[in-house]
Amino acid sequence: QIDSLKAQHTPFTMNIVMRDSKEIYFVEMSNGNLSNIQVNKQREADATVTLDGDGFNKILLGKARLVHLIEAGEASLEGDPEALNKLIGSMTQFDPGFEIVPFSEQPVDADLYQD
Numbered sequence: 001q002i003d004s005l006k007a008q009h010t011p012f013t014m015n016i017v018m019r020d021s022k023e024i025y026f027v028e029m030s031n032g033n034l035s036n037i038q039v040n041k042q043r044e045a046d047a048t049v050t051l052d053g054d055g056f057n058k059i060l061l062g063k064a065r066l067v068h069l070i071e072a073g074e075a076s077l078e079g080d081p082e083a084l085n086k087l088i089g090s091m092t093q094f095d096p097g098f099e100i101v102p103f104s105e106q107p108v109d110a111d112l113y114q115d
Helices: 053-060 066-071 081-090
Strands: 012-018 024-030 033-039 047-051 075-079
Touching: 012 081, 024 081, 047 066, 047 081, 053 066, 066 075, 066 081, 075 081
Parallel strands: 012 047
Antiparallel strands: 012 024, 024 033, 047 075
């Protein structure tokens, strides 16, 4: 849930380390795009967040925020805390009712798409 206009000038890199499963993800914000990939070992990054699967699930379900998990000692942040601030500052809430493909009772005028 990244607002690309907010994120376009806030590049950062981050490792996400899952304590219990030993999975490692490399996250990069570049040109307003947030991407991630699972990797075998930590990469050089601005920051590293370490947490377990339960904490990650709490974040995904909206039951906890990473900042609160860090404050409670359930997660840790090493490196530049500004990387986390850039991520948080780029996030937005999308309307869950947003139509990806608008519905219309009217037939589509195919001539609109002809050169």
